[in-house]
Amino acid sequence: MIWTRELNATSPSLRMTRSWGGSVSCEEDARRLQGDLDRLGEWANAWQMQYNVDKCEVIHFGSKNRKVDYYLNGGRLVKGEMQRDLGVMVHQSLKVGMQVQQAVKKANGMLAFIAKGFEYRSGEVLLQLYRVLVRPHLEYCVQFWSPNLRKDILAIEGVQRRFTRLIPGMSGLSYEERLDKLGLHSLEFRRLRGDLIETYKILKSLDRLDAGRLFPMLGKSRTRGHSLRIRGKSFRTEMRKTFFTQTVVNLWNSLPQNVVEASSLAIFKRELDVALVAKGIRGYGEKAGNHNFATNANSTSWIPAPVSWIETNSKLRLEF
Template sequence: MLLKLFAMWLNSEVKKLIGKKRKAFKKYKSEGTVAAFNEYKHYNKCCKTAIRKAKIENEERIAAEAKTNPKKFFKYINSKKMQVEGVAPLSYNNNMVTADTEKADVLNQFFSSVYTVEEPVGQVSPNSFTVASAPTTQWLAQDMVLKGLHTINVNKAPGPDGIHPRVLRELGAELQWPLFLIFSDSLSSGMVPSDWKKANVTPIFKKGIRSQPGNYRPVSLTSVVGKLFEGLLRDHIQNYVVENGIMSSNQHGFMKDRSCQTNLIAFYDEVSKKLDSGDAVDIIYLDFAKAFDTVPHKRLLSKLRSIGLSEVVCTWIENWLQDRVQRVVVNGTFSTWSKVLSGVPQGSVLGPLLFNLFINDLGEGIMSNVSVFADDTKLCRPVNSIQDVTSLQQDLDQLAIWAAKWQMRFNVDKCKVMHLGCKNMQAPYNLNGTALGKSIMEKDLGVLVDNKLGCSKQCQAAAARANKVLSCIKRGIDSREEGVILPLYRALVRPHLEYAVQFWSPVLKRDIIELERVQRRATKLVKGMESLGYEERLAKLGLFTLEKRRLRGDMITMYKYIRGSYNNLSNVLFTSRSFQRTRGHPLRLEEGRFHLNIRKGFFTVRAVKLWNSLPESVVLADTLYSFKKGLDGFLASEGIHGYGR
């Protein structure tokens, strides 16, 4: 669909000059005098200068906000395209639906079709949960509301109630008291305003055929005021969960000081150890079907009550889940409202924590190594005998029983088994009687993992994604100033090269070169850098090589494990070395032995030697900031730019 371009750089000064230029042109056409022509030339030149200036200023603003508001950059790039891709004509009942209203209704009908019709729930077994003392209900305070208002992201869109987040943030001082009263009354009465239960759903294309409704993902926009209170309640519940040790240590999703990277390192550290010791290993990747949308409400509430949440909080959550409605939005056109029968609301603030609590007992009774990130679940174990295979199959059967009890469904077609190790028996497994497909490579939390635990494919994929964004910058951004190109590179390109990179950091020279090539290309885009060598460009732009950044990132991550926010995960991954005052610092670790290169290059092995060589003054830094400062000084003084250099 052809759309009129909207110039984000078009300001009042440019508009005024365009008007004067048009007026001068009409005057020249009617009079035909030299004076009229010169006047037109003058305004035409002024217009070009003003437009050039406006574009540069706009691109500088985009670059400055790229880290906090990347959508603005892509909106600017898309505004230059004549063709804008939205929701394609949809296939429905053997017909193609083209009208926006009809497309919205078809998508809403599909999104609603996945809901779970809940069966009667029995009494929850008290042995399944750790029951703690109920927290006090007097936790909400006015200053918490003000703090929440000040942290609202003004770049987010408003919900169905139309209240813009910028209004709430800028009027925080005036709104804190009335909102505190509303929140307090809602909590004490257990009644949630109906506006907080409404959602505008935007369909986002995932992959596959655009005409299939199943290839669109729903993204919900709900009331910003409602989400503000959800955030306060989430923090309250989270504190209670942490203080009472309720959350499983296997869960890394939506948890403070946990991430995709901590999940990957913890899980594959065990896998690489087993492979290095000569074991065969089987990994099973599990996929829940529409996990967040199908959580049955009564079963969820029974679990929340069983862990000791106060009845006031549980009653509020119960009302919050009831009578929810949604409508799909396509090009500003709305579908009819439809009821939401199950699930934790996607796009909500409270939903992810509730989902974590719902599946918290997933790994109980499982003998294999289980790792969870929200609904992404995987398990592994050494398989050196038929008995090992039988044990892993029994764990799968146990998970199937859990899913049936709690009315969750596995998407068996997407559940895979990966066999690792040269002596692997390649045993078959089944889930609910359906054989699992075999895979030699899986995308695990956004990282490509193959059955050799190599990283070359991941390096290629990361470089391809980074180059794609870099090409957008090159084609779509007119300015080549350092103040524009460098922030865009740092915010939008480099993260693709460094996402969870401590897990998959390359060891082969060709992979290191492939990643570095992206930064070489990016630095050449900066005006005045085209003819300089790479090292000189880096020096002038204040950048490290990506190889040095990865090494530096290893040490920062080590600090987090040993001294910082990941400390509760370190005991499983590292072993302390007995301290000798004459040799090194008191936080030295045992350097793991290895037989295979995959173990040698794994984070928990490769990073230890350099960590042990750091000065005591660096590793004993009180803060992460102080550690980074001391680390940079040490690396510079020693001339260290990468492992083995």
């Protein structure tokens, strides 16, 4: 998959690119990707633009990646380990630890600003500030980098824990009690709910993604499940098991028919909230890594915790 604009676009501004990637499994794939770089260099020269090759990097994904050298305008691209792509830190190991640290640091900084900058601490005012200034740092593109390690989940949840203690009248209450009084959900539950909403948007073509490639359909069943059941892909690594397209499968398939066939996104969200409450689901699991999520005593459903979906082997970052 190549992340770029088409090189033959009519407007020069549409041809600008920051990064793209491609699946490389053989020498022919490597030559194809190098050919794309050659055409990019020719296009830049035709428009009298110069790339700063020293600031360009190639990141190789996969333990069996051959790590081929690539060149742009005669200069060899430096091999990097991590780059920021649309605000998300992407590491060559696909681990999300650095992104979690960055998100938590920004959120804690904004939380400190609120704590020190506002002397009048009304619960209503603080809640609004938290929703607008703090929580977006913890949920930006979270379906892409959602953590599965317990230490990362606790680090993210710790920001909301600290915030709830800022509210007057919350001393002596447990975290769950503070959430109930403030009308908030845990961030883990919000990620779970967001995963299901994103799945609905993909299957209903509300997002411009290839639904058939991400979520192969199982088809209708006379005995169990709804008509939009999906199946996970086979995998050989632990990292693949924690991708978004794998972790959401069982939970999505367990939803009632009236939820998945909602006629609009607003109706889906409303019916989804009712279904999650009825099932007693509060998150992907109190212990990340055991691949269980909390349900009521009569439920035996399970689902692993999410991380992301990335299905490329190489990624390039280019700058002028």
